[in-house]
Amino acid sequence: MRKLTLATIFASTLFATSSWAEDVTLKMATIAPSLGQAITMSTFANIVTENVDGISIEVAAGGAATVHMLEVANGNLDMSMGSPTIHFLLTNKKAMYKDVEDNEALAANVSQLMAFPWGAYHFAVRADSDIEYLDDIEGATVFLGPQGGGAYNAAKGWIAATTGLVAGEDYDAIKANWKTGFQAFLDGKIDMYVNGCIDPCQQFIQFTETEKVRFIGPEDHTGEAVDKFLGKFRHRAEVPAGLYENQINDGPVMSNDTGVSIAVRTDMDEDLVYQMTKAFWENVGNITSDAPWAKVLTPEYGAKAEGTIKLHPGAERYYKEVGAL
The missing domain is CATH 3.40.190.10 (Periplasmic binding protein-like II)
Structure with a gap:
């Protein structure tokens, strides 16, 4: 071997x-x-x-x-x-x-x-955050993924399609690689961290060892803009409750996934x-x-x-x- x-x-x-x-x-x-x-x-x-x-x-x-x-x-x-x-x-x-x-x-x-x-995109905030839906991130600082990458564009597109909020105009999407983006979330320097992954995800296992997390979705995940964003290769996917010990969601959160x-x-x-x-x-x-x-x-x-x-x-x-x- x-x-x-x-x-x-x-x-x-x-x-x-x-x-x-x-x-x-x-x-x-x-x-x-x-x-x-x-x-x-x-x-x-x-x-x-x-x-x-x-x-x-x-x-x-x-x-x-x-x-x-x-x-x-x-x-x-x-x-x-x-x-x-x-x-x-x-x-x-x-x-x-x-x-x-x-x-x-x-x-x-x-x-x-x-x-x-x-893996479903996980839009994560701290449990004590006043951000309860993606619609609430106006003015927030977030990590969507490395700018120019597929994950960044998918996260940005889901937010725009479901809420109408535009990165760089309505909220600040920081420039960082995966490592520094996650570290910024750990250090409390950003309001929201995004990662698409198959649960259980390493990053959220690590985060919830010491802190509580809330996964958030849009208030409404329907409409022509959402259908256009999903296209042929993306689909709606739920982030379930009870995945992590310190996850405070009491029900599933709608997001999106792709193959x-x-x-x-x-x-x-x-x-x-x-x-x-x-x-x-x-x-x-x-x-x-x-x-x-x-x-x-x-x-x-x-x-x-x-x-x-x-x-x-x-x-x-x-x-x-x-x-x-």
Whole structure:
């Protein structure tokens, strides 16, 4: 059994073949290591490394999924976080990919191994805050996520769609990375902290060890603006009561969620991807006592390929075998 390592990504690409008599090292990139999505991906890497002979996955944590997925498309990485939204943007040469040449060919070289929930966005304030709804954050100082990132835009968009409040005009959205944004909340320097994650989330476990937290939602989560914001790839999701010992909510709070994925090179060997997919789903149940968030991961969800991204043939073979497709 090999031990998972966190390493800097090398510039060269790996071309896996249908036989790996020699050890094969795959390169995975993910977002900030403290975030639940990075933990999910690192857990995948660890399970595969421990359970598939001849395969080792190196994980480099940090940076943006939009950049990582393009590196997968170019063959400089083997795996990264993907999402229906960013694959759609690459396919259609939009937003951060508007100047990318050969965008359609690049998008075609990114496939999905498994989908998993990003996790409901948690809009958190201290228990003694006078902010009871998102509609009350006018004039407040908040952390939505690193500016320019997908999480920031999703949190900002949900607030705007449900309350009409605009970041930078009606409230102050601080510029910070994930680590400093959370530290600002711990230190009481901001009024609201936002994190999308599968419960139980590490950050809220830590916060509620010493303080009480209230998760808040909008007064009204319906309407044309909300439907437009949700679009095809987002959906309403509740943050339940009773998740954390010092959570004071007495009922569920409405928020939103979306699916993300482990993206792989389309030209990666089919049997290699099949073996990794199989190893993960056959062994993930062994860790749920130590990682209770993993209980929400299912092959049925993993097989969901939304928008323009397609399942890798190796992953598709596994999902058909187990009846998830």
